[in-house]
Amino acid sequence: MTGRPITGGRRAARLTLHCLLAAAVVAAGTGCGDTTESPTGLPTGFPDDSVAASQAPPASTETDPPAAPAVINPCDLVTQQEAEQLAGTPLDAPRQVEATCTFTSPPTGPTAQVEVFVGPGAKKMLDINRELGHEFRELPGIGDEAYAEDNNVYVNISGQWISIRLVLLNDPAENRQALEDLARVVAGRL
Template sequence: MTYLGIGRRRNGPVLAAVAAVLTVTALGGCGLIGVGGTSDGGDAPAAGGGATSTPGGDPLPTATAEASAAPTLDACSLVSKQEAEKVAGTPLEDPVAVRETCTYTGPVTGPTAQVEVFVGDGAKKFLDIERELGHELSSITGAGDEAYAEDGTVFVNKGGVWVSIRLVRTDDPARYRKPLADLARTVAGRL
């Protein structure tokens, strides 16, 4: 029996080759092969020693001593619920922490309010995007090594650690400029 004019015997090697390519592609996409190792293809031990290997013998990536020595900041400890409520001018729900973020939201009964705190590379990237978009930023004095504000958001850097605080409200952002700048100074003191 033939399929599309190709004999059954010829399909075996073709299907085996396609299956092999798909398997390698899938494993590579999942990070199970082709990670770590040395440029010459040898099996070099991963940082920290004792690392496990992939089926292909490549070491799995592990945290470096430098990365594990970096302090991890809890975004929710940088801005308390009371401080978030003060800057938002309304009661807020308990915080929800996800990785390097902390979010306080207004109750479902209103008013619309949210305070978001970002720590680390995400906060810096947020600032970079705001600059790329041409948003007007003003300096905040007395807040860390450098600090900036725009309508509804402040950015603070102290000792190379970036924090951004974004306030979502539906009324005039000018009303919240001073409370946000004051909160930026408070957060800078905690870094």
């Protein structure tokens, strides 16, 4: 070699030669001449299929991870009519932000809001309110477990937590039965 760079046609020819040599090496190492397949789905052409079988991926000894819980749209759990009945006033159409669905009162109406939370955020709200010393009532017969506090209900169904919160400027005792009834309806939808 003269030390000059390879240019033009000579470079293309040398690259082609390298590619052909690489292809030949790969074909020789994999039994490329025989296109039949072994029961493992790998090429045959070896004296016995033990080499092909040794190249098969190892069988998994681990169990499959549990399936992720189904994604639940929080706005599918409470209807417009149910939210308005709970709030006792007309509400705007629901707005969904991630795992939260919020029904708010129009600016011209009385203050009211219904919020539906799904997933870990609902459970976190319950945990925080417990840490703050809020008083809870157990709601038997709703989901796997259910609890209520002033203007909030929390329901667990197969590990999926749902919370319904009512914002209303009245005595929370007036809303107790309506919240529990809605929790029962929502649990039945899951």
